[in-house]
Amino acid sequence: MEFLTTVEALEAHYGTPGAPSLRKVARQMTPLYRKWIMASRLCMLATVGPEGTDDSPRGDDGPVVLELDPGRLALPDWRGNNRIDSLRNIVRDPRVSLMFLVPGSNNVVRVNGEARVTADADLRAKFDKSGKQPRTVIVIEINEIYSQCARALMRARTWAAEDESADLPTMGEILAEQTAGVEGGKAYDEAWAPRAAKTMW
Numbered sequence: 001m002e003f004l005t006t007v008e009a010l011e012a013h014y015g016t017p018g019a020p021s022l023r024k025v026a027r028q029m030t031p032l033y034r035k036w037i038m039a040s041r042l043c044m045l046a047t048v049g050p051e052g053t054d055d056s057p058r059g060d061d062g063p064v065v066l067e068l069d070p071g072r073l074a075l076p077d078w079r080g081n082n083r084i085d086s087l088r089n090i091v092r093d094p095r096v097s098l099m100f101l102v103p104g105s106n107n108v109v110r111v112n113g114e115a116r117v118t119a120d121a122d123l124r125a126k127f128d129k130s131g132k133q134p135r136t137v138i139v140i141e142i143n144e145i146y147s148q149c150a151r152a153l154m155r156a157r158t159w160a161a162e163d164e165s166a167d168l169p170t171m172g173e174i175l176a177e178q179t180a181g182v183e184g185g186k187a188y189d190e191a192w193a194p195r196a197a198k199t200m201w
Contacts, residue, residue: 025146028070033145036109037073038063040100045075045138047096047115049089056086064100066126071142073098073111076127076134079199087136090115096140099148104159106150113143132201 004010026033042059058064058075066074075098077087090096094114101108115138124133153159169177171192175184 021149025144027144028142029067029145033109034067036102036107036147037065037100037111037145038067039102040064040109042101043075044099044101045086045096046098047086047089047093049092054085054089056080058098065098065140068139073140073142074123074126075138075140076124077117077136077138078134078201087117087138090117090138096138098140106153106158108148108150108153109145110148111140111142111145113140115140129201 004013029037041062041064042057043064044055045058046053046055048054058078060076060078064075066076068074094116096113096115098111099108100111117136117138119136123137123139124135127134127137170189172184172186172188175188176182177184
């Protein structure tokens with residue numbers, strides 16, 4: 001098998017990108033990109049560090065990010081599994097990408113930039129939910145914003161009405177597989193939803 005190993009070989013193979021794919025790039029929030037991003041309750045945060053890459057889903061019950069100014073976004077770090085893979089990467093390498101999804105839309109909006117992690121009390125308080133606040137907030141300096149081609153979500157029928165999850169393994173089953181039955185299983189699955197409801201924020 002032969003691989004394409006240079007940028008020149010890739011460009012020769014794919015040809016020139018269409019003009020609109022280059023012209024749609026913004027360097028900060030615009031009225032329409034703002035409207036799109038503020039409609040998103042889910043984004044994927046991609047980071048890179050010495051051990052490799054990480055891609056983490058981030059969700060909220062309203063806009064998943066807060067606009068601090070046209071050049072900066074704030075992403076709260078709500079409760080998760082405390083692995084802090086993304087945060088660990090950011091403090092060592094600030095490069096990040098965020099992909100914003102909106103249910104029903106096959107388009108995706110991407111933000112590329114540089115991030116820092118803060119535990120600033122005033123900023124954390126902006127995300128307060130009934131007295132609960134994120135432990136930290138990721139502040140993203142925007143380098144570019146642009147929309148992605150819709151074909152990937154169209155091919156995958158991402159927003160199809162049917163639920164295709166019935167035959168998937170549960171997280172309890174996966175944990176049991178990885179621990180030779182020491183952890184996980186049915187008891188883990190039954191306890192998960194109530195536990196998540198109590199620790200959502």
